[in-house]
Each structure stands twice: as C-alpha cells, then as structure tokens.
Amino acid sequence: xxxxxxxxxxxxxxxxxxxxxxxxxxxxxxxxxxxxxxxxxxxxxxxxxxxxxxxxxxxxxxxxxxxxxxxxxxxxxxxxxxxxxxxxxxxxxxxxxxxxxxxxxxxxxxxxxxxxxxxxxxxxxxxxxxxxxxxxxxxxxxxxxxxxxxxxxxxxxxxxxxxxxxxxxxxxxxxxxxxxxxxxxxxxxxxxxxxxxxxxxxxxxxxxxxxxxxxxxxxxxxxxxxxxxxxxxxxxxxxxxxxxxxxxxxxxxxxxxxxxxxxxxxxxxxxxxxxxxxxxxxxxxxxxxxxxxxxxxxxxxxxxxxxxxxxxxxxxxxxxxxxxxxxxxxxxxxxxxxxxxxxxxxxxxxxxxxxxxxxxxxxxxxxxxxxxxxxxxxxxxxxxxxxxxxxxxxxxxxxxxxxxxxxxxxxxxxxxxxxxxxxxxxxxxxxxxxxxxxxxxxxxxxxxxxxxxxxxxxxxxxxxxxxxxxxxxxxxxxxxxxxxxxxxxxxxxxxxxxxxxxxxxxxxxxxxxxxxxxxxxxxxxxxxxxxxxxxxxxxxxxxxxxxxxxxxxxxxxxxxxxxxxxxxxxxxxxxxxxxxxxxxxxxxxxxxxxxxxxxxxxxxxxxxxxxxxxxxxxxxxxxxxxxxxxxxxxxxxxxxxxxxxxxxxxxxxxxxxxxxxxxxxxxxxxxxxxxxxxxxxxxxxxxxxxxxxxxxxxxxxxxxxxxxxxxxxxxxxxxxxxxxxxxxxxxxxxxxxxxxxxxxxxxxxxxxxxxxxxxxxxxxxxxxxxxxxxxxxxxxxxxxxxxxxxxxxxxxxxxxxxxxxxxxxxxxxxxxxxxxxxxxxxxxxxxxxxxxxxxxxxxxxxxxxxxxxxxxxxxxxxxxxxxxxxxxxxxxxxxxxxxxxxxxxxxx
Ligand code: PEP
Ligand code: MG
Numbered sequence: 001x002x003x004x005x006x007x008x009x010x011x012x013x014x015x016x017x018x019x020x021x022x023x024x025x026x027x028x029x030x031x032x033x034x035x036x037x038x039x040x041x042x043x044x045x046x047x048x049x050x051x052x053x054x055x056x057x058x059x060x061x062x063x064x065x066x067x068x069x070x071x072x073x074x075x076x077x078x079x080x081x082x083x084x085x086x087x088x089x090x091x092x093x094x095x096x097x098x099x100x101x102x103x104x105x106x107x108x109x110x111x112x113x114x115x116x117x118x119x120x121x122x123x124x125x126x127x128x129x130x131x132x133x134x135x136x137x138x139x140x141x142x143x144x145x146x147x148x149x150x151x152x153x154x155x156x157x158x159x160x161x162x163x164x165x166x167x168x169x170x171x172x173x174x175x176x177x178x179x180x181x182x183x184x185x186x187x188x189x190x191x192x193x194x195x196x197x198x199x200x201x202x203x204x205x206x207x208x209x210x211x212x213x214x215x216x217x218x219x220x221x222x223x224x225x226x227x228x229x230x231x232x233x234x235x236x237x238x239x240x241x242x243x244x245x246x247x248x249x250x251x252x253x254x255x256x257x258x259x260x261x262x263x264x265x266x267x268x269x270x271x272x273x274x275x276x277x278x279x280x281x282x283x284x285x286x287x288x289x290x291x292x293x294x295x296x297x298x299x300x301x302x303x304x305x306x307x308x309x310x311x312x313x314x315x316x317x318x319x320x321x322x323x324x325x326x327x328x329x330x331x332x333x334x335x336x337x338x339x340x341x342x343x344x345x346x347x348x349x350x351x352x353x354x355x356x357x358x359x360x361x362x363x364x365x366x367x368x369x370x371x372x373x374x375x376x377x378x379x380x381x382x383x384x385x386x387x388x389x390x391x392x393x394x395x396x397x398x399x400x401x402x403x404x405x406x407x408x409x410x411x412x413x414x415x416x417x418x419x420x421x422x423x424x425x426x427x428x429x430x431x432x433x434x435x436x437x438x439x440x441x442x443x444x445x446x447x448x449x450x451x452x453x454x455x456x457x458x459x460x461x462x463x464x465x466x467x468x469x470x471x472x473x474x475x476x477x478x479x480x481x482x483x484x485x486x487x488x489x490x491x492x493x494x495x496x497x498x499x500x501x502x503x504x505x506x507x508x509x510x511x512x513x514x515x516x517x518x519x520x521x522x523x524x525x526x527x528x529x530x531x532x533x534x535x536x537x538x539x540x541x542x543x544x545x546x547x548x549x550x551x552x553x554x555x556x557x558x559x560x561x562x563x564x565x566x567x568x569x570x571x572x573x574x575x576x577x578x579x580x581x582x583x584x585x586x587x588x589x590x591x592x593x594x595x596x597x598x599x600x601x602x603x604x605x606x607x608x609x610x611x612x613x614x615x616x617x618x619x620x621x622x623x624x625x626x627x628x629x630x631x632x633x634x635x636x637x638x639x640x641x642x643x644x645x646x647x648x649x650x651x652x653x654x655x656x657x658x659x660x661x662x663x664x665x666x667x668x669x670x671x672x673x674x675x676x677x678x679x680x681x682x683x684x685x686x687x688x689x690x691x692x693x694x695x696x697x698x699x700x701x702x703x704x705x706x707x708x709x710x711x712x713x714x715x716x717x718x719x720x721x722x723x724x725x726x727x728x729x730x731x732x733x734x735x736x737x738x739x740x741x742x743x744x745x746x747x748x749x750x751x752x753x754x755x756x757x758x759x760x761x762x763x764x765x766x767x768x769x770x771x772x773x774x775x776x777x778x779x780x781x782x783x784x785x786x787x788x789x790x791x792x793x794x795x796x797x798x799x800x801x802x803x804x805x806x807x808x809x810x811x812x813x814x815x816x817x818x819x820x821x822x823x824x825x826x827x828x829x830x831x832x833x834x835x836x837x838x839x840x841x842x843x844x845x846x847x848x849x850x851x852x853x854x855x856x857x858x859x860x861x862x863x864x865x866x867x868x869x870x871x872x873x874x875x876x877x878x879x880x881x882x883x884x885x886x887x888x889x890x891x892x
Contacts, residue, residue: 003055004072010036029243031102048247049076056241094123096249099214111221116144120205138184145191252332265316268348271355311338350382355532385412392522406482408514409468414455414477422449442467459485462800475875477511540885547869555614561874568623570871571849608701623717630723684724707749719756726765762786770836784850821858856883863887
C-alpha cells in the first residue's frame with residue numbers, strides 16, 4: 001500500500017487507482033489532484049506531497065497512522081528538502097510547510113489548515129536572517145502558534161485575539177501592520193504561555209512533532225461537527241475521508257515585490273473574458289480573504305508588477321485551456337516570482353454561464369454540443385424573470401424584514417403594494433401602481449387581478465394550486481402556501497409573526513426562493529434578448545428532435561411564445577376567454593336558460609372568432625391547437641354556498657323581492673348542476689355531447705376565423721382538440737357534428753382550410769384503447785395534468801393542499817407527480833399509447849400539453865418515447881428548447 005504521492009508523481013497515482021480523473025480526485029482529494037495536475041502542466045506550484053484519503057480512512061478506523069505512512073511521509077519530506085535546498089528545523093535555512101485538508105468534493109472552510117509548520121525559537125531567527133525581515137519572521141511564528149493552538153490543541157481563537165488587541169491598544173495603533181518586531185516577539189511568548197495554560201502542554205518545538213500532530217488533526221477534522229453537518233446538507237458521503245497536502249510555504253509578505261491574491265480566469269458575473277479578482281501587496285493569503293485590508297482589483301497589478309501579472313495571465317490561459325473551464329485560482333508572488341496555490345472550476349451567475357459556454361465554443365475550446373450541455377435549464381429560467389439585487393435583499397433580511405417563507409412556485413422577484421382582491425389589484429395597477437395580490441387562495445375569477453399584479457402571494461395551496469398554475473403560465477412571480485400569513489379580509493390586513501401589514505403597504509416576494517419581505521427591494525432584470533443566450537438556444541435547436549410548442553390563450557401570449565421560439569400552439573384553453581368581464585354574464589345566460597341559449601351563443605361567436613383570428617395571425621405558418629370547452633359549467637357560476645347565504649339574507653330583510661327572485665332562480669339552477677365529483681363529472685367531451693350547441697359555436701368561430709385569415713393571406717393550420725375522451729364513440733360522435741359545421745363554414749366562405757381533428761389523452765381508458773382512438777383522431781395530445789390525476793386516482797387540488805406534501809416528506813413519492821412526470825406509472829401508459837396509436841396511424845402527431853411540458857426531466861422522457869413535441873407556458877419555451885436538446889445529446 002502506498003499512502004504518499006509527491007505532486008510530481010501524478011502518473012503513479014493514476015496507476016494506483018487504475019482509473020480516470022474521478023478516481024485520482026477520490027484518492028488525492030480535489031486540491032491534491034489539481035496541485036499534481038498543475039505540476040505536470042509545468043505551472044509553478046510550490047513543491048509538496050499529498051497523503052491519501054485512504055490513509056485518512058485507515059487512521060479514523062484504527063486510531064493511528066496506517067503501517068508505512070509515516071515513513072513515506074518522512075521520505076517525501078527529505079525529497080522536499082533536496083528540491084528546495086532548505087532543511088526542516090534548520091537554524092540557517094529552515095524549510096516551512098503548510099498542512100491542508102482536501103477532500104474529493106470541495107467543502108469550503110469545513111476542515112482544518114495549519115501554516116508555517118517548522119518554526120520554533122531557533123528557526124524563527126533563521127527565517128529572519130534569510131528574509132532580512134525580523135518582523136515578518138515573528139509574525140509568521142505567531143500565526144503558527146495561533147493556528148496550531150486552535151487546530152491541534154483545541155484552543156479557541158479569543159484568548160489569542162485578545163492579546164493582539166491589547167498590544168494594538170497599548171501602542172495606540174489601528175492595524176496589525178503597525179505593530180513592531182518587539183510587539184510580535186512579546187506576542188509569540190504570550191501565545192506559548194496560553195497554549196501551556198490551556199492544555200498543560202508545551203507547544204512542540206520539534207518540527208517533526210508539529211507535522212505529525214498537524215496531520216492527525218486534519219485527518220480528525222473530517223469527523224468534526226462542522227464537516228459532518230456540511231456533508232449531510234450537501235449530500236456528500238461520509239466514508240470518503242480527506243487527503244492532506246504538505247506543501248512548501250511561499251510568502252507574499254516579504255515586501256513590496258511580494259503579494260497574494262485570488263482571481264477567476266473570466267468575469268463570473270457577466271462572463272466577459274477578462275481576469276477578475278483582487279490582490280494585496282506584501283500580504284498573506286488570509287489577509288485577502290478576511291477582508292481586513294482593502295484589496296486592489298487585479299488589473300492594477302499590471303502596473304505594479306508587470307512581470308508577475310504577465311505570468312498570471314499566461315498561467316490562467318494555460319489552466320483554462322487544460323481544464324476547458326473557467327478557473328478560480330489562488331496565487332502568491334514571492335519576491336517577484338509567481339506561485340499557484342490552488343485552482344478549481346469557478347462558480348458563476350446564469351448570465352456568465354451562458355456567455356462563457358458560447359465564447360469557449362467559439363474559441364474552439366469546447367464543442368457546441370458541450371456548450372449546450374453545460375448550461376442548465378434553471379440557468380435559462382433566470383433570464384426570464386426579474387431578480388432581487390443580491391446586496392439589497394441581504395440588507396433587507398439583516399434589517400429583520402423577512403416576514404415568512406412559503407412555496408417557491410413561480411420564479412422571479414416582485415415588489416408592490418398589497419391588494420387583497422382581484423378588482424383592487426386591477427384598479428391599482430391601471431393607476432400605475434405596482435401590486436402584489438394577496439389572497440388565502442385564488443380562483444378562476446381572480447385571474448384579471450393576477451394578470452394585473454406583479455406577483456401573487458397566497459397563504460394556502462401547493463405546487464399546482466390554481467395560483468401556482470396561473471402564475472407559471474403567465475410568468476408571474478408567486479409564493480403560495482405561506483401558512484404564516486394570517487389574512488384578515490374583513491379588516492384588510494394580514495398578520496405575520498405579530499407584525500401587521502395593511503392593504504397598500506409595500507412588500508417584496510421572491511418566487512425563486514419563496515421568501516416574503518416587508519418593504520421594497522431593488523430588482524434587476526436579466527434579458528431574454530441576451531445575444532449569447534439567443535446563440536446558445538439556436539445551437540440547441542439544431543440538436544433537438546422534440547418540437548417545442550406553447551400553451552397560449554391570447555394573441556399576446558402567442559406572440560411572446562413565438563418570440564421565445566415556440567413552433568406552434570399546443571393548447572389554447574378556450575374557457576379562459578369565457579371568464580372575461582363582458583362575456584361572463586352572456587356565458588351564464590347560455591348556461592342557465594335553454595330558451596336564451598342560442599341567442600347567447602350568437603353573441604359569444606364574434607368574440608371567439610376574433611380571439612382565434614388573433615391567434616392565427618400571431619402564429620402565421622404554424623399549427624394552432626384549439627381545445628373545445630373543458631371545465632364543468634358551474635365554474636362559470638357563483639358558488640352554491642355563497643348564493644345560499646345571499647338568498648337567506650335577502651329573505652330575512654325582505655326589501656328587494658326582484659333581486660331575491662333572481663338569486664333564487666340562480667340558486668336553483670346552480671343546485672341542479674351541483675356534482676359530487678366535478679372533476680369526474682359533466683365536463684370535457686361529455687359536455688360537448690350533452691350541449692352540442694356550445695361546441696358547434698366554437699367550431700364555427702374557429703373556421704370563420706381561419707377562412708377570414710386565409711383571405712388576409714395568413715397561413716393557418718388549425719387543429720381542433722376534444723378534451724377528456726375515454727371512448728372512441730365519444731370522439732366519433734363529436735367528429736360528425738363538428739365536421740359538418742366546418743364544411744358548412746368553408747362553403748359559406750368559399751375557402752378551403754387545411755385542418756386536423758384530434759383528441760387529448762387524459763383518461764386511462766383513452767390510453768388503453770389508443771389504437772381504436774387513433775382510427776378517428778389525427779393527433780393526440782397528452783393532458784398529463786388530468787392523466788396524472790386519473791392514473792393515481794388523486795384529486796390534485798385536494799392532494800397538493802394536503803397529503804401530497806406529507807407523501808414527499810416521507811419519500812413515498814420522490815417528486816410531486818403533477819410537476820415531474822411519474823415515469824413508472826403515467827409514463828408507462830404514455831409509452832403504450834404512443835405504440836398503439838402509431839400502430840393504427842403511423843404518422844400520428846403526438847404531443848404533451850400538461851404542466852410537465854416545461855419540466856426538464858419530463859421533457860427527457862417525452863424525447864425518449866418519441867413524442868413530436870411538448871407544449872408549455874411561453875415562459876418555459878426557452879428552457880424546454882434547451883432541455884430537449886440536452887435530451888437528444890445525452891443519447892449518444
Ligand atoms: C391536462 O389535463 O393536462 C390539460 C392540459 O388540461 P387542463 O389542465 O386544462 O385540465
Ligand atoms: Mg385536462
């Protein structure tokens with residue numbers, strides 16, 4: 001067994017694990033592997049060696065170094081002495097080393113480090129002579145004592161810091177830099193006393209002893225509370241162990257020709273190809289990170305130390321080329337010579353991620369495929385929603401203005417005045433005020449207020465509550481299920497943790513994180529028109545096989561969808577048009593009175609015609625799927641309970657007999673239509689069969705609009721879709737009725753329109769008999785919202801408000817099946833549907849228009865089972881384009 005690898009021996013480590021980079025990282029830790037890799041690349045890294053994670057694991061199990069490890073360590077130390085020409089413990093020319101942890105996965109700050117190992121009362125003088133800087137030597141010594149005391153001997157930092165503070169006060173100076181040699185000498189003496197007092201042991205003067213204890217302490221820090229908690233949170237296994245890196249110390253604090261800094265090889269906020277970072281002259285690494293001294297931007301180093309700066313540029317270029325990724329590096333310049341202490345792939349904003357991927361590909365560093373694979377769908381999502389300015393948000397939180405946290409159901413930041421009902425939200429926003437609509441929960445007749453508001457906040461509801469669905473569809477930031485809000489609609493206020501927020505008060509909500517703040521927080525808006533994003537998505541389009549369409553009910557949504565790259569409308573829910581203010585009374589008349597029905601429908605026809613014409617124009621040349629009326633009719637009527645209360649009150653007062661009669665009539669009608677299970681009741685195709693006049697009017701409107709548009713020169717491709725079909729006979733019956741209308745309209749208008757007739761697949765029976773259904777339908781569209789409900793036998797609204805969360809917490813279900821397709825169940829049915837459908841009709845067009853159409857995991861599955869397209873909210877179109885491309889690229 002070999003436990004120690006010099007940085008220059010990476011080949012041997014590779015042989016030992018017999019594998020690739022992942023295995024080398026597992027053995028040497030990320031830091032050790034990168035130091036060895038940099039050494040191999042000829043990048044100046046202070047020489048050193050790595051003690052493996054295997055040694056750490058053995059140490060933790062047996063409570064001692066594994067056999068041979070210490071001998072190997074001493075041998076490598078000898079080699080280090082030869083290489084540097086210095087000697088460990090030598091009075092004249094002492095070698096100093098650092099001892100740092102480094103696990104396979106980065107665990108920033110979670111484990112321990114000891115610097116300047118090798119100093120004692122003798123060698124400190126040697127260091128002073130060697131560097132000609134006594135002050136520096138004693139400062140280095142006290143750093144060793146302090147770190148060793150903390151890490152190895154378990155002494156808290158406070159007693160040490162108190163001593164330094166006392167010295168500063170005594171000298172009347174502000175900073176450590178102003179303390180003199182004598183001060184540091186006094187401080188080191190005092191530090192040694194503290195160690196003795198606290199532990200009843202002397203600080204070990206023997207450098208070998210120091211090294212041994214430091215290695216043990218770093219091994220043990222793998223099992224420290226901090227590290228264990230971090231691994232639990234980050235999902236890192238506990239049995240990996242940490243490697244230990246022993247490395248020659250280099251000093252950035254040897255005068256004005258020395259310095260230290262950190263930089264990234266590109267700007268990680270914007271992605272621009274410039275070095276970004278900070279440095280300090282005459283300082284050590286921790287000074288830069290600790291923020292005690294004011295750092296300078298790296299560009300200034302070009303003026304102060306041109307040669308070192310050129311070397312940094314050159315090194316960064318080499319590192320990027322090698323890793324083909326933006327690097328985050330730590331460097332030290334010791335008397336003009338550059339040393340690299342660390343490199344790793346750097347974190348970045350969404351905007352930077354996109355630009356970097358595109359530019360690296362254009363520079364020939366990575367392929368276009370890789371660029372598309374490197375950006376995550378979540379990063380694309382960022383471009384579509386305003387975000388809070390991070391500093392402003394942090395400050396607001398610190399000032400105690402975080403009110404509560406709910407479910408983060410629709411990303412983005414929104415700021416506005418609280419409005420407790422939809423009408424007020426609409427009115428205020430028409431007056432130019434920003435509004436956050438706050439409700440216990442929302443209903444279809446709140447939609448006008450939701451559209452007018454900048455954001456939506458509810459105290460109840462879950463991931464696919466009405467509020468969440470509508471918010472996502474329209475790209476409105478939303479936080480729902482925020483149980484801490486006690487909303488009092490009577491008094492027009494809400495209480496949150498004893499704080500009262502009144503209607504009109506400003507709040508800020510973060511739909512990306514679910515946080516709700518009092519007051520206004522500054523926002524910034526990234527841009528979908530970002531040229532790099534446009535480029536990246538155009539590459540993605542070239543790789544994907546799956547089409548991306550959008551769900552849109554209005555021309556403005558269709559235009560946006562098209563702008564974002566949608567290739568068709570996969571679902572226009574016509575019922576949304578029925579809810580509009582001037583139409584709703586007509587719709588109600590149509591429902592309530594069979595005598596007035598035809599007259600009401602005649603009034604609705606022109607509205608619908610112009611709705612559809614708008615969609616066709618917006619989607620000129622592309623398919624538009626219009627779904628006939630789907631929801632149970634009572635959704636368009638007032639609630640039964642509400643009416644009952646009104647009628648009772650009117651009866652008691654007895655002063656308005658006309659109104660009473662009207663309400664009683666309504667109550668009876670609504671009573672007749674009440675259903676025990678509306679979701680499984682008279683809706684969808686059943687409604688079309690029961691009340692054919694309605695669907696006939698809709699089909700007439702579709703074809704009149706289509707014919708008119710053709711005459712205008714618009715290229716129209718309507719597809720008429722029947723919802724909730726379970727039996728092929730339902731579809732047959734509807735087709736006969738509707739084709740007749742279509743034919744008649746085309747004759748009247750003297751225009752031929754190329755159209756398709758098809759169905760949603762959202763009832764298990766339809767899926768099971770897809771071969772029969774495909775005999776009648778020219779296209780299928782999976783309505784996975786209803787299909788998930790019916791396959792699970794779960795009512796979405798009830799489940800999300802209740803037991804579904806518990807199911808997820810108890811891991812009974814891995815994901816919310818209404819957000820991410822249940823592949824084992826619903827997915828299996830879909831796969832079968834595709835097979836059966838295409839058996840009958842090989843060119844059957846099959847898409848998906850449920851919520852899942854915008855979910856990357858579900859998109860991958862749709863690609864795999866060979867759907868033609870997914871259809872999602874316009875705001876998710878760019879995300880779906882990327883996810884579909886990634887699905888195709890992952891296949892190879
Ligand atoms: C569905 O059921 O997936 C669907 C798209 O229809 P809706 O959500 O309107 O019921
Ligand atoms: Mg449905």
